[in-house]
Amino acid sequence: MSSGPVGVAVVGAGVISKEYLGTLSGFPDVRVLAVADLDVRRAEAAAHAHDVPLAGDVDTVLAVPEVELVVNLTVPSAHVEVARAALHAGKHVYGEKPIALLPGEAEKLLEEAAERGLLVGSAPDTFLGAGLQSALRAVAAGRIGAPVSASTAVRSLGPEGWHPDPAFFYQPGAGPLLDLGPYHLTALVALFGGVERVAASVRRAREERVAGAGPAAGRSFPVAVPTHVSALLDFAAGPTATSVFSWDSARPHIHFEVIGTEGTLAVPDPNTFGGPLRLRPNGASDWVELPVRGRTDGRGLGVVDMARAIRAGSVPRASGAVALHVLRAMTAVPESASRGEFVRVAGALVRPTPLPADWDPRGSTL
DSSP states (O other): OOOSOEEEEEEOOSTTHHHHHHHHTTOTTEEEEEEEOSSHHHHHHHHHHTTOSEEEOHHHHHTOTTOOEEEEOSOGGGHHHHHHHHHHTTOEEEEOSOSOSSHHHHHHHHHHHHHHTOOEEESOOGGGSHHHHHHHHHHHTTTTSSEEEEEEEEEOSOGGGTOSSGGGGGSTTOHHHHHHHHHHHHHHHHHHOOEEEEEEEEEOOOSEEEOOSGGGTTOEEEOOSOSEEEEEEEETTSOEEEEEEESOOSSOEEEEEEEESSEEEEOOOTTSSOOOEEEEETTOSSOEEEOOOSOOOOTTHHHHHHHHHHHHTOOOSSBHHHHHHHHHHHHHHHHHHHHTSOEEOOSOOOOOOOOOTTOOTTSOOO
16 A cells, blocks of 8 residues: 555646645645646746646646546546546546536546546545534534434525636536535535435526626626525434525625524524534523634645545545435436425445544645
């Protein structure tokens, strides 16, 4: 079995790559060796900004023998294509969400990885951050009694007001459900385990949107996905959850509460890594802030956990299996809306193992 830092190549030098490259450079269990992009100049700029030794196209970085793990930050429609290319090159893959556009594509990807003896992991890894891990520990310690239900929501007017190239957010594989849903659903799966069935209603407010920032400002583009989603999720372990994902609201709002027999837990935004975390016991007149313990480094915690799994021969927490289950639940949403009935989510899921409270990505285990 190999030892030492896991060699990493980042594929996709877009907006989110800055955060990954910034955080990964501080983790001793990984060593970023290369950056790739369709626009090689953009890859070169990203590599230069973060002292990465090599930049080029995808084939160039996949040919580097020392690269063991590919971090796939491409647009959703390219996730599977790039992941398969990495597997064919003998590399493990950790990708941005969603793992694929359709569950069948993700299933084939995981099957191929298993046949090759390779691992697949997937964002979001925010559930590995201090806020959500502290919430898991609070629930496990019985602070709210037995979990009964959860209520989550994320609403805004959408990303076109700030993103320099927002059109892809409104194409298949994105929209508020597949762009923001993975954060909420992965957090819920970490809390409750697998989703058993889903009921939903969806709407699309406008057929076109207009970019409001960057070089595309003022340009209109088509909307091909629902922009307001209301979902009801029943979990195999018993709890239920209601979730709203909307890019049609002039009032930005993020909400995540877990209700138990003995109290309610106000959980941090699942698209972040920190707190605050608040508890309101039954009969109390106000919230009590709970201590938050863990990591708040940013995107890349899942990559480090996966690197350690590669060296240990174990399973990463932000695994392909978790991502596939979340994708199955999300794709059941429009199916339920179309059919007007509950849709069962295929496959059981074992909850990912919580992190130890003292887990440290900046202290090498290799």
